Amino acid sequence: KQEVTQIPAALSVPEGENLVLNCSFTDSAIYNLQWFRQDPGKGLTSLLLIQSSQREQTSGRLNASLDKSSGRSTLYIAASQPGDSATYLCAVSDEDKIIFGKGTRLHILP
Amino acid sequence: DGGITQSPKYLFRKEGQNVTLSCEQNLNHDAMYWYRQDPGQGLRLIYYSQIVNDFQKGDIAEGYSVSREKKESFPLTVTSAQKNPTAFYLCASKGARADSTYGYTFGSGTRLTVV
Numbered sequence: 001k002q003e004v005t006q007i008p009a010a011l012s013v014p015e016g017e018n019l020v021l022n023c024s025f026t027d028s029a030i031y032n033l034q035w036f037r038q039d040p041g042k043g044l045t046s047l048l049l050i051q052s053s054q055r056e057q058t059s060g061r062l063n064a065s066l067d068k069s070s071g072r073s074t075l076y077i078a079a080s081q082p083g084d085s086a087t088y089l090c091a092v093s094d095e096d097k098i099i100f101g102k103g104t105r106l107h108i109l110p
Numbered sequence: 111d112g113g114i115t116q117s118p119k120y121l122f123r124k125e126g127q128n129v130t131l132s133c134e135q136n137l138n139h140d141a142m143y144w145y146r147q148d149p150g151q152g153l154r155l156i157y158y159s160q161i162v163n164d165f166q167k168g169d170i171a172e173g174y175s176v177s178r179e180k181k182e183s184f185p186l187t188v189t190s191a192q193k194n195p196t197a198f199y200l201c202a203s204k205g206a207r208a209d210s211t212y213g214y215t216f217g218s219g220t221r222l223t224v225v
Contacts, residue, residue, distance in 0.1 A: 097158065
């Protein structure tokens, strides 16, 4: 059974710092991996999707990597801003379903 | 703009009542999903549907029911058999089953509270 783990569960960093969020999964037979952002009381916003054949994806200050063989992904956020404060969720998809980690709650200190 | 619409945003249920959460999408996606989110537990899959008139139980289907009569709609009913329904409910959709190109799109959620 696929399990997704995100470390750390919570993170506070000063504004302007670069940071890395980690995600690991137990079954490497995935279709793709997706990173989401969730603000309090809101739905999920897709940030980046990495297909199983890809190694990384970039969007603005965000870069996500995927090492399928080792079951790991990282989300790199450059030059963090207070508006980046949110919960970040990692999720992996197989043919039928998507399985989520419990998220990393990020707080950027002004 | 294409997307997923969930309604209502807030819903209050009395003990013993059934309530129905609405989820509508105009993305022409085949698959639709319902998740429940509780603090500290992440998202858990309730039901999913890959095609009209067909749906499967997820990990926590007990006390819930769904229907998929139209491609655009996937309503979730929380029945009186669900003993702890207070949670945040999220609906999602995805394109063609074998297509790994496209990810999941989520609605803005419904917060259900038992009063």
